[in-house]
Structures are given as structure tokens and as C-alpha cells.
Amino acid sequence: MRRVRLLTKRGTGALVLALGCFAVANQLGLVELIWFGLLMLALVIGSVLAVVAGRGRADVTRTVSPSVPEAGTDLSVSVHVVMRSTLPAMGGRWHDDLPRAVTGTAYGTFPAVASGFSRADRTAELTYRAVPRQRGVHWLGPLEVTSTDPFGIARRTVSLGELTRLVVTPATVELPTLSGMSGRSGGTVPSPANRLGQGTDDIVARQWAPGDSMRRIHWRASAHRDELMVRQEEQETAPEAVIVLDRGAMRWSPGALERTGADAAFETAVTLCASAVVRLVQDGYAVEVIDADGTPLCARIDATDAGALEDAMFALATVTARPDDRLLALIDVFSGTTTGPLVVITGHLGRRDAEALAVVAHHSSYPMLLSASPEPDALEAAGSWATARLRDDAAGAWRAAGVWRSGDAAA
Missing domain, CATH: 1.10.287 (Helix Hairpins)
Structure with missing residues (x-):
């Protein structure tokens, strides 16, 4: 203190x-x-x-609502102060110290507190509103209380309580559904998983094996094959989509490697990444968010798993660039496999990079490549990728790539 x-x-x-x-x-x-x-x-x-x-001993507790806010949204902070000193404390002015990334009116009049020997309430409830401007981990506090004697001769400023950790998730913007692509309508490559006793009406028959219930006998198939056949139900799983956030420091400015909020282009990329996750999950996809070398940035988000979506936003709150450059590792990551929508978000993109990545587009039903700083003709060299330049407007880049792809398909 x-x-x-x-x-x-x-x-x-x-x-x-x-x-x-x-x-x-x-x-x-x-x-x-x-x-x-x-x-x-x-x-x-x-x-x-x-x-x-009046000694400045007090317990300070902050309650933030929502507890994990999104960048750019309003939040409410309640500060509960319990004075520990037995002597009365004069009123004054209070100010809660805010980091540069958080703006708000965190000040006001602090009430006088009665002596500890009385039965009067010795607590103070302070509230204010704030707006976190950047994602990341920020710290609120300490609470500073300035008291002045009745004659205005002496003044004391006391810092009370500990700091409060605030995690701010990336800002998200509304993105349109990809043209003709909806996970709920099966518009992408599915990843089926065969399991006994589960699924919908997609039923196939297999040969009876010891341990199978007699209630599972498929009589029509048994009569057709002249041997006992049992029902095997094929479970439909949500189609998959993959979002690649290229964190290679060579693709961004040096600030992206140091801390969150230091590189505006990287922040726009993270916003687009988070927004694309929300869009694709809402459209019924199971989404994976990976780095360019295939390293998961968060756990897989299933279409009905709201908790996993929150965890993904929490993971993206602190993501920064990394020293190496692994964009072309995508070629090996998708070698021999296919997926539904594939969204690749990168910074600097050279023509040779785009030409090398052209082969990856064939492993996706809807490949999208968005670059914050493409070289001249780099996007044109990307082959069948739906491409767009990523500027300050993340939603605009998403729509631009979607329109290009839609027109290409129509042609």
C-alpha cells in the first residue's frame, strides 16, 4: 500500500x-x-x-460485468471497500487506476466512514463504467483515495487494495454466411464416425457378431443375404472447417511479437479470426483454429458447444506473433486430407508464397486466403483460392473474398 x-x-x-x-x-x-x-x-x-x-487500511474487491468482456464493449465495475481501521475516515475523492487500453470514468466522491467503535456501516460501494479498447490481459487498480481536512490545509492520497486481472477477448464483427455453404445443410466435406447404437436414420447392415443384441437384427437384410445381419447406424457429425492464423513474425510488424495491441494489422487479423469462428460455428461447423504449422491455438469448437466457443475467445485474447515463419508448412499440414471451408489469414504475402499455397486450395471445399500486406499480383497467383486484402474492415475483406468465390463458382 x-x-x-x-x-x-x-x-x-x-x-x-x-x-x-x-x-x-x-x-x-x-x-x-x-x-x-x-x-x-x-x-x-x-x-x-x-x-x-485515519489509517488507509481497507479490503477492496472488484466485480466486473461481464467478467470476460469483448474489446470495444461496455463493462460495469463495482468496487466494494471495507475499512479496517477503528478510527473514522474522512470523505474525499476516489480514483481507480486504469491501464491505457481501458477508458472510463473511474472517479467520484468517496464517502466518510464512521469509527469502528460505532455500529454504523464501514463499507463503501463504488461503481463506474469503462470500455476496454484492446484485447489482452489488463490490470485494474489500485484504488486511490484522496482525503483533505476541513480547513483544506493537509491532504493525503492512499492506494488501497490489490490489482484486479481483466481478460479482454478480441472484438468480433458480424460476417455473412459463405455463399452456398452451410454446415447444417451439409455443404462441405463431412467427417463421419461409425458408432453402434447412435446416429440418425442412416442405417446400414453388417454381419451379426457374438454379443450383438437380437433386437438389432435387420430382418430384411438377413433375408436378402441368407445370414443374420444387424443394424449399424452411421452417426452424422458436424462438417469441419479450419481457420489458420499465421503468426509468423516476418509477416507482421515487430510490435506483433511484443504484446497485444501493438500491431494494428495483426489485431485486425485476430478480429477476423474470432469473427470467422463465431460465423462458422453458428452455421453448424465444427471449427479448428490452428497456426500455419498445424499447432492448435485452441481446442476444437463443436457447433453446439458454447463453452468451447468461450474458451476459444479466451485463447485468442492473448495470442501474439511468434519468431519463426511457417506459412508454407500448410502444404504438409493438408497433404492427404480434405476439409470444408479453409480460411487462411496472414500478413505479408509474396507471389512465390501464393504460388506455393495454390496446391492447398484443392484440399478444401471453400478455400479463402486473406492477406494484410500482399505483394503486387500475389493474390492473383494464388490459383483457386478466394482472396482478398485484409484492411481495417475485417467484415469487408470477408465479403470481398466471398463475392469473388461466388462469382467464380457461377462462371
Whole structure:
């Protein structure tokens, strides 16, 4: 707990006046000036003791709603203060220290608190609203309370409580559904999983094996094959989509490697990544978010798993660039496999990079390549990728790539 004690301008003037009275009284031999100086000095000392006596011991608890806000959205902060000192505390002004990435009106009037010997309430409830401007981990506090004596001579500023950790998830924007692609309508490559006793009406028959229930016998198939056949139900699983956030530091400015919010282009990429996750999950896809080398950035998000979606946003809150460059590792990641929509978000993109990635597009039913800083003709060299330049408007880039793909398909 940090304390700062100092005299106000009025208090400094009173102290100078007292010392001046002593000096003049000694020169002129005026006893009255000595008494006046003693009075002023006593007033200064008494005022200092008044603000110092109320010790700044308190428990501070902050409640943030929502607890994990999205960048750019309003949040409400409630500060509960419980005074620990038995002496009364004078009222004053309070200020909750906010980081640069969070703006708000975190100040107000702090109420006077009664003595601990009384039965009066010794708590204070403070509230304010704030807006986190950047994703990442931020710290609220400490709470600073400034008290002044009734004469305005002495002032004390006390820092109370500990810091409160605030995790801010990336901002998201509304994205349109990809043209002709909806996971709920089966518009992509499915990933079926055969399991006994589960699924919908997609029923096939297999040969009976010891341990199979007689209730599962498929009589029509048994009669057709002249042997016992049992029902095997094929479960439909949500179609898959993959989002690749290229974190290679060579693709972005050096700030993207240092901390969140330092590179505007990288922040736009993260916003697009988070927004694409929300869009594809809402459209019924099971979404995987990976780095360019296939490293998962969060757990797989199934279409009906709201908790996994929240965890994904939490993971994207702190993602930064990394030192190496692995964009072309995508060729090996998707070698021998296929997926539904494949969204690749990168920074700098050279023509050779685009030409090398052209083969990856054939492993997706809807490949999208968005670059924040493409070289001239780089996007045109990407083959069958739906491409767009990623500027400040993440939704605009998404729509641009979608329109290109739709027109290409129509042609």
C-alpha cells in the first residue's frame, strides 16, 4: 500500500506564514506575532494529524460485468471497500487506476466512514463504467483515495487494495454466411464416425457378431443375404472447417511479437479470426483454429458447444506473433486430407508464397486466403483460392473474398 502525504497550497502558505511570524517577531520584538505564528503552526500540525490518523487500511474487491468482456464493449465495475481501521475516515475523492487500453470514468466522491467503535456501516460501494479498447490481459487498480481536512490545509492520497486481472477477448464483427455453404445443410466435406447404437436414420447392415443384441437384427437384410445381419447406424457429425492464423513474425510488424495491441494489422487479423469462428460455428461447423504449422491455438469448437466457443475467445485474447515463419508448412499440414471451408489469414504475402499455397486450395471445399500486406499480383497467383486484402474492415475483406468465390463458382 502506497501513501502520499503533502500539504495543499493553503497549508504550505500557512506554514510559511507561521515561520515568517517567528522571524519577524524576533527582529521586532513583537510577542503577538509569536502567538499568531504558534496558532498557525498548531493549525497546520492539527490538520496533518487529522488526515494521517485515519489509517488507509481497507479490503477492496472488484466485480466486473461481464467478467470476460469483448474489446470495444461496455463493462460495469463495482468496487466494494471495507475499512479496517477503528478510527473514522474522512470523505474525499476516489480514483481507480486504469491501464491505457481501458477508458472510463473511474472517479467520484468517496464517502466518510464512521469509527469502528460505532455500529454504523464501514463499507463503501463504488461503481463506474469503462470500455476496454484492446484485447489482452489488463490490470485494474489500485484504488486511490484522496482525503483533505476541513480547513483544506493537509491532504493525503492512499492506494488501497490489490490489482484486479481483466481478460479482454478480441472484438468480433458480424460476417455473412459463405455463399452456398452451410454446415447444417451439409455443404462441405463431412467427417463421419461409425458408432453402434447412435446416429440418425442412416442405417446400414453388417454381419451379426457374438454379443450383438437380437433386437438389432435387420430382418430384411438377413433375408436378402441368407445370414443374420444387424443394424449399424452411421452417426452424422458436424462438417469441419479450419481457420489458420499465421503468426509468423516476418509477416507482421515487430510490435506483433511484443504484446497485444501493438500491431494494428495483426489485431485486425485476430478480429477476423474470432469473427470467422463465431460465423462458422453458428452455421453448424465444427471449427479448428490452428497456426500455419498445424499447432492448435485452441481446442476444437463443436457447433453446439458454447463453452468451447468461450474458451476459444479466451485463447485468442492473448495470442501474439511468434519468431519463426511457417506459412508454407500448410502444404504438409493438408497433404492427404480434405476439409470444408479453409480460411487462411496472414500478413505479408509474396507471389512465390501464393504460388506455393495454390496446391492447398484443392484440399478444401471453400478455400479463402486473406492477406494484410500482399505483394503486387500475389493474390492473383494464388490459383483457386478466394482472396482478398485484409484492411481495417475485417467484415469487408470477408465479403470481398466471398463475392469473388461466388462469382467464380457461377462462371
